[in-house]
Amino acid sequence: MGKLMSKPIVDFPRLRITGVFFAWAGAYVWLLMGRHYQMFLRPGFWVLLLLALVIILVFLAAVIIRPGHAEHVTQSAALWIKTGLLLLPLFYLLAAQDETLKSHAFKTRSTAQSFPFEPGSAKVPNETRKEGELTLLEILADFDKYKGKRVITKGMVFRDDTLPEKHFVVFRFVIVCCAADAMPAGILLAHTHADSFEKDSWVRVEGTIGLKKVEDVDYPYMEAENIVAIDPLKNPYLYPQFF
DSSP states (O other), X not given: OOOOOOOOOXXXXXXXXXXXXXXXXXXXXXXXXXXXXXXXXXXXXXXXHHHHHHHHHHHHHHHHHSOOOGGGOOOOHHHHHHHHHHHHHHHHHHHHTTOOOOHXXXXXXXXXXXXXXXXXXXXXOSOOOOTTBOOHHHHHHTHHHHTTSEEEEEEEEEOOTTSOTTEEEEEEEEOSSBGGGOEEEEEEEEOTTGGGSOTTOEXXXXXXXXXXXXXXXXXXXXXXXXXXXXXXXXXOOBEEOOO
């Protein structure tokens, strides 16, 4: 009698590991190609993501070309748990894509009244600016220079019950490394129609910069002459120019 044909063994653990590496490689490609990583990292850090992609591809190649040993591997629950833990950050990435820091983060993070950055250190994102327009980081990092002068700036609206009527804070986040270290930069603003602008909406404001005492603390302040609603900026963050 001829030899019985044995059913080929499918190496499920190896397929799972290959799938995990493919998923991570796809995530890095997506972050780099669409510059989606700028929702989490400062623009210059694309090199680190590219390096991570190369490492993932090396691991993927090693898994694909190595001999299989399916007959010696059991389908344990621990392996499924490890696979889930490796994929969990990717599910978070899908859920958080294009989500930027907004009013909730502004309220829960302390607002610094001065910035430990050299004047002129603000790196301006690639965005259209009117003549004379400054970022909030440029204003706050060199506040004495702009105090008493009319400026134009852009940001999001923050408002809560602690602010008086016809006031809101125009703010953006400053990122040194990534969104985890984001620090809010904001200016208290007063205008007759300030209450008509929704929280987290984007505005361009124009007015004179000064200080206003709130509970015995001097806060950067603008007596706004003009407020215009604008579309959200493609890159909402600001970056100090360290490198």
